[in-house]
Amino acid sequence: MLNATGSQTWQTLQSHATTPPDLNTLFKSNPTRGQTFTAAACDIYMDFSKQAMNDEILRDLLKLANEFDLSNKINDLLTGQKVNDTENRPALHTALRLPKGETLMVDGVDVNAQVHDSLAKCEMIVNRLRSKIWRGYSGKAITDVVNIGVGGSDLGPLMATTALDEWADSEISVHFVSNMDGTQLHSLLGVLNPQTTVFIISSKSFGTTDTLANAETALAWLLSAHDHKPTILHRHFIGVSTRPDKMTVWGIHPDNQLLLWEWVGGRFSMWSAIGLAIAVKIGMGHFYDLLAGANAMDRHFASADFGENLPVLLGLIGVWNATFLGINAHSVLPYDGRLKFFPNYLTQLEMESNGKSVARNGATVNYKTCPILWGDIGSNAQHAFYQLLHQGTQAVSCDFITPINRYDGTQIHDKSLENQHKLSLANCLAQSQVLAFGNNALPDNLKNSNDKFSQFKQYRGNQPSTTLLLTALTPKTLGSLIALYEHKVFVMSVIWQINPFDQWGVEVGKVMANSVFEVLNGGVGEFDGSTNELLKVIGGKNV
Known part of the structure; x- marks a missing residue:
């Protein structure tokens, strides 16, 4: 190097x-x-x-x-080389917006075919929701979709649905929940109708503590309204993850599972099924326009x-x-x-x-x-x-x-x-x-102002x-x-000369939080002097 x-x-x-x-x-x-x-x-x-x-x-x-060989590095990125070297995989977010029919072979697999299979399933779900075919447990059409995610599973979809609100042509309202403290979800559950609300659980690993804590609360809220769990899970939850096994264990019906790939970084994932909330808001046609705009920039970048x-x-x-x-x-x-x-x-x-x-x-x-x-x-x-x-x-x-x-001049104002x-x-x-x-x-x-405050x-x-x-x-x-x-x-x-596709600094916080969480739940653990004293205050032992 x-x-x-x-x-x-x-x-x-x-x-x-x-x-x-x-x-x-x-x-x-x-x-x-x-x-x-x-x-x-x-x-x-x-x-x-x-x-x-x-x-x-x-x-x-x-x-x-x-x-610094930028031209070849760009080619490596766009063709599926393992540019994420610390995790030994490609970073193929650009493949998520390739037009249908193009071929991109990575390790003997046509990645583009997989992407468009996933998009087709997204389109089916989006059309069912927007056309009121999808019904909740009581038979009523869905009026609200809540995206539960954090980081890239929240920031991208939230940003895009806000930016493209003028293209919304559905009666479905789209909401976003990311905070692990439950504040956002608490506010929403006070006004939403459990009969007509669907939750999208967006988690690449389907193990993110923040996301699953909100998902469990949403499930409890729905079960308090209708106690038949299989029906609630089938009609009110959609999962987006690389881990179908974990989604199944949690209770997401296979029909409602949308798959990601390990080569999609969270902060680059809004082009995939993680963008489902965007498509619900603006329709698949406009979502494909969003992908086409990104692909046009990819081609410009490459050439x-x-x-x-x-x-x-x-x-x-x-x-x-x-x-x-x-x-x-x-x-x-x-x-x-x-x-x-x-x-x-x-x-x-x-x-x-x-x-x-x-x-x-x-x-x-x-x-x-x-x-x-x-x-x-x-x-x-x-x-x-x-x-x-x-x-x-x-x-x-x-x-x-x-x-x-x-x-555009079409409105009187x-x-x-x-x-x-x-x-x-x-x-x-x-x-x-x-x-x-x-x-x-x-x-x-x-x-040339020369008043007494000119300085x-x-x-x-x-x-x-x-x-x-x-x-x-x-x-x-x-x-x-x-x-x-x-x-x-x-x-x-x-x-x-750094790897932009890993995030070890994010991972360490998750590990440490789990250790502290165990202590808050009655477990035993020793940390630094400050954390130990703060835990005592939280436990009411040092106030």
């Missing part, structure tokens, strides 16, 4: 980073920069001209990608020249900022309320994937990897944490995301809504200006950002946008 920091190009980039370009200077020296530092594909236009890089830095980043390749460019920008410039905070700012859960989704996608400090060869890395990522709807964030972005002491990189077109959309666009563009250029972006009357009204600028413009937010463009970030994560992992 190539020694990252020993690469001549890596060292050249480190040299560039000692005196990084100033954004005001970059735009003064190149007035057409806003045209040239751009790329477009899959109805997404990317402007990265407000990144602190010049032509030479960009060339060196692209050279670095070639030195486009690196200088025009959106995921490659976005990933290299991320490496430049986090590793070379030392910008270890990144904010995702969608200027569209439909994307309100998109930053939350990306926190898992990026930080669970690339929050690593050990390289593929087992050596400790001696450079910064994944930055801390957070975000919110831009218009809300402006009244919350933008103060830090504009005047804080912390360097932060940002992604601004917004659709160009919104509202659409003219007013179109005006609101223009106002949102104006704020999106204005904020990135001030972040980039600071005081120089201000109109003269503000720039408090200074904006340093030089905060780098990328702007992503979607032609419109549709199932297809959402699929492309999500896949863009998935592949960005992979590009960064190749340069950082």
Whole structure:
């Protein structure tokens, strides 16, 4: 494996980073920069001209990608090679969105055929629910579907169903439960009707404590209304897992079992049967559009020249900022309320994937990897944490995301809504200006202000950002946008030489929690001094 920091190009980039370009200077020296530092594909236009890089830095980043064999690594990912080396398996989430009829052989098995068999079963279940053929124990049609999952089994479906709410054409309401403390489920069970509610238990291992605890509570609630357990299990539960044996033991009827594969990572799984709740909400036709958008980005990623390749460019920008410039905070700012859960989704996608400090060869890395990522709807964030972005002491990189077109003029109030959309666009563009250029972006009357508070009204600028413009937010463009970030994560992992597909840091917490849980239930165990005392307080022995 190539020694990252020993690469001549890596060292050249480190040299560039000692005196990084100033954004005001970059735009003064190149007035057409806003045209040239751009790329477009899959109805997404990317402007990265407000990144602190010049032509030479960009060339060196692209050279670095070639030195690290990115092209072959992309091919390995897309063709089912064992890119998840610590778990000795592929990471084939891209296979989940291949069109029907294409062939992808992995270890002698046509993966695409398996995927479309699963999608066909999903479609059958979705159609039965949406057409009111599926009935609860009392014979009434289903009105509510509750997705019980955590992590990737919750964040992706929740984000997508919220973003695509306008495409919902069913009377079925879709809900999400993830918290292990029961708060979400408790609130829902107070308003749902057990006769007309179906629960989807989404768990890759079908052993996740959080998910199964919520599932057991849901089962108890249903049995309190109708005590014939086989009927309740058959008519009110669907399971999605790699473990049909565990689903069967729990009581999920084989007709209601949807299968996953070990090569699907949880945070990459919304394209599979884990996305059942999305399909219930928007219908299988639109769900296939979502898959088609992701597949279009896959094809772009595989074939486009690196200088025009959106995921490659976005990933290299991320490496430049986090590793070379030392910008270890990144904010995702969608200027569209439909994307309100998109930053939350990306926190898992990026930080669970690339929050690593050990390289593929087992050596400790001696450079910064994944930055801390957070975000919110831009218009809300402006009244919350933008103060830090504009005047804080912390360097932060940002992604601004917004659709160009919104509202179609068919509603009587659409003219007013179109005006609101223009106002949102104006704020999106204005904020990135001030972040980039600071005081120089201000109109003269503000720039030259000389009142007694003028020292408090200074904006340093030089905060780098990328702007992503979607032609419109549709199932297809959402699929492309999500896949863009998935592949960005992979590009960064190749340069950082880490495995983005395992998550040992997640697993250790589960193991430790089980040990503490045993003590809370009357077992015996010794931990650190703090935990031991906290357990005494919880048990009422030290208050």
